[in-house]
Amino acid sequence: MTGLNTAAGFSLKRQLLWWLLVPQLVLWLMGGVLAFRVALIYAEKAIDQSLTQSVRALARQVKPIGSGLLVDFPKAAQAVLEQDPKDRLAYTVSSPPGSFLLGNSNLPGPAGAGVLQPDDVPVLYEISLDGKPMRVASLELSFGDAPTEQRMRVQVAKSLAVQEAIAQELVRDVLFPLLLLGAVLGVLMHAGIRRGLAPLERLEAQLANRNAASLSPIELTQAPQEVHSLALALNQLLTTLRRSMSQEKRFLNDAAHQLRTPLAGLISQTELALTEAEPQALHERLTKVHKSAQRSAHLVNQLLSLARTEADVALVPIDVASLAREVAREWTPRALAAGIDLGFEGEDHLQAPADRVLLREALNNLIDNALRYCPRGASVTLRVRATGDSQCVLEVEDEGPGVQDADLPHLFERFWRASELPGGCGLGLAIVAEIAQRHGGSVQAHTRAPHGLVVRVVLPLG
C-alpha cells in the first residue's frame, strides 16, 4: 500500500480551491488592467470632447476686424475657462500662429510646427508644461480677405492628471465590487468544496479506526455517486477479506487442535514410559511415542505445504508425464518395501501448463495416500493421459479398502478422514484439491470395483 501513498500531502480540497481561485484571481487582475485601459481611453475621449468644445467656443470669440482681431472675451467666459484653480485651462491665441496674442500661458504648437494645419479642424496632442503632461486642442483659422488673408491659432490645454483621476475613479468603482464579489465567491467555493468532499472524510473516518478484526461493511448514507461506488467496491473487498479471514481462522483453530492431539499423546506416553520398569512395556510405549511424533511431523509438513499452495503460482508448460514418472520412481523403493506394486501407465510425454513444485506435491500426496491405505500385494497405478477436450488427466488408482460412496464428497475437505488408520492427518487430498484449483483444474474421486479408490486430477492443457 505504500506505493499509493507516495503522493502524501496531496489534498483534493486544496487542489480544487487552487484551481478555482487562482484562475479567478488572474482573470480579476486582467480585468482590472483592461478596465483601467478602457477607462483611460474614455477619459481621454471626454477630455478631447470638452477641449474641442472649448477651443471652438474660444475661436468664436475672436473676430477679425479689418486686418486686426477683436477678442470678445467676457469675464464670465473667462471664469468658466479658469473655473477650477487646480485644473486650470490654459489657453493661447496667436496670429500668425506662434506669435502670442492673448492667453494665460504660451502653449507650443503641434508637433511638426510650420506644417500647414487644415482650417477649422482641431488638432489634439500632448505636451509637457512645467513638467506636467497636458492635452492640447489646437484650431487654426484664416481671416481677412484674399490678398491680406491672415491666420490665427487658438489653443486650449488641460492637465492630464484629470484623465488619470477619472480612470482611477472608474477602475475603483468597477473593481472594488468585483473584488468583494470574488471574496464572497471564494468563501462560497470553500464551503462548497468542504460540503462536496464531506462524504470522503466520513469514509476516511470510518476506515481509520479499522483493523483486521473489524471488517464489517462501511455504512454511507447520502453519499454522492462517485463516493458511493468507491464505498461499494471497498465493501466488496471487505466481504471477501472477511470470508477468507474467517476461513483462515477456522483452519488455524483446526490445525492447532489437530496438532494438540498428537502432542498430548506424546506427553502422556512419555510420562508413562518414564515410570515403566519392564523393558517390553517400555518398548511398546516408546513405539507409540515414535508413532505420535511421526504423526505430528507429517501434520506440520502438510500444513506448510498447504500454506505454500496459497502463494502465487507460475504456470509454465512442463512435461507432466515425465514429472509423474519421476515422482513415481522416487516412491518405488518405499512401495517395494511395503510390498505394493507401484506402476505407471499412459503418455510418454504430455505438455501442460503447471507449477512443477506444486504438481509434484499433489502427486506425492496422491501416491502417499494410496500407499498408506493399501495392503501388501496390492497395486497402485499412476496414469497420465490427454482427453479429447484438451484436458490432462492425472490419476492414481489403488486397490485399497476405498471409501463409502456417501463419504466421497467429503474426501477433499480439510481434516476430514475416511479411516482411523494412523499416520494420516486429513490434509493430503485437501492439498491436492487446492493445487488442482490453483492450476485452473478440478479433482474427483470415485470408487473402484471390487474395492479401491481412483482420485483424478483434471488440468487444462492450455
Next chain:
Amino acid sequence: MAHLLLVEDDELLRDGLCAQLMHAGHTVDAAGDGAQAQALLESRRLDGVVLDLGLPPVQGVPMDGFAVLRWIRQRLPHLPVLILTARDDIDDRVQGLNAGADDYLTKPFDMAELLARLGAMLRRSRMPAFGGSLQTEGTPAHRLRLDAQLPMAWLGDEAMELTHREWSLLTLLVKQLGQVVGREEVLAVWQTQAPEGGAAGGGSNALEVYVHRLRRKLQDSGLNIRNVRGLGYMLELQAP
C-alpha cells in the same frame, strides 16, 4: 562405512542423529556451531557433511549454515554436503543448492530417508575417488565391480562379457542401485552410441531384450534387475 561430520545446534536432534548415523555404521563427529564445525573440518579427513542451515552466531558474529557451506566450498570443493533445514521455502532450497550443497532435506524427516539420501550422495562422490570404478557391496564372490576407464566389469573374480549397450545399461543401474532407472534415461544414453547389430533398433523392445540378457548374465550374483511397471528398471540386492 563413512566418516561424517554432523553440524546441528539443537542438542536433542544432534544426539539422536548422531546415534542413528553411528548405528547405520558411520563414524560421526558432531558440532554445535560453525566454529566447531570449522575446527573439525580442518583436523579430520571426512567423507561427507550433514549441515543444518539455522546455526547460532559464534561469539556474536552471525555464522549460519550458508556461511559454513561457503567456507567448505572454498577449501574442500569435492566434499559432499547434505543440508538440513526447518524452512522449506523454494528460495532456500535453491540458494542452498546454488551455494554448493549436494542434497537437501527438510525437517522433520524420516531417518530412513536421510540414510538413503546420504548413501546416494556418498556413492556419487566416491566415483571419482575410485578412479572411475564402482562396486557393489556383498560377499567377494558376488561383488560386482565396474571400471569405466577400461571399460570392464567383473562379477567376483570373473570378467563379464558385455556389449557397449549392456555396459552402459549396467553402469546406469549400478550407479542408481536401489533406485529406478527410467527407460528414457537408458535410451538417451544409447542415442549417443553407435548402433549395435543383433537386436533391432534402439526402442523399448530392444531395451527389453538387453535387460533380459543382462539379467541372465547376473544370474546367481545376488543382484536382480527388477522391472518396475511403466517406470523402468531397478537393480536390487536380493536378500541372502
